[in-house]
Amino acid sequence: MANKKIGVEVAEAFGRTFIKGNIPEINETRCLGCTNCAVLCTKFGPNVLEIQDGIAKVVRPENCIGDGACMLACPTKAIFLMSKYDPANPPSAV
Numbered sequence: 001m002a003n004k005k006i007g008v009e010v011a012e013a014f015g016r017t018f019i020k021g022n023i024p025e026i027n028e029t030r031c032l033g034c035t036n037c038a039v040l041c042t043k044f045g046p047n048v049l050e051i052q053d054g055i056a057k058v059v060r061p062e063n064c065i066g067d068g069a070c071m072l073a074c075p076t077k078a079i080f081l082m083s084k085y086d087p088a089n090p091p092s093a094v
C-alpha cells in the first residue's frame with residue numbers, strides 16, 4: 001500500500017523530529033510561570049513564548065519550528081501537546 005501524503009513539512013535533526021507549523025499548547029492550570037520554556041526558546045532562536053501575568057503564552061506562533069524543546073523544559077508538563085497553528089482558528093493558548 002502506498003504512503004498517503006499528509007501535507008506537513010518534517011525534518012529530522014539532532015535525533016529530534018521537527019514539524020513546521022505546530023505550536024505548543026499550554027495548560028494554564030499547570031503552568032507555574034517558571035520561564036524555563038520561554039528562556040530556552042529564546043536561547044535557541046525562535047523566541048515564540050513570553051510569560052504574561054505569570055503564565056507562559058504563545059506570542060509569536062509564526063516563529064515556531066515545532067521542535068518541542070519547550071515540552072522537555074517544562075517541569076509540570078504544562079506543555080504537553082504541539083498542535084497545528086491555524087491563524088484563522090487559533091487554539092485558546094494563542
Ligand code: SF4
Nearest residue numbers: 031032034035037074
Ligand atoms: S516551563 Fe512549563 S511551568 Fe514553566 S513557564 Fe513554561 S509552561 Fe509554565
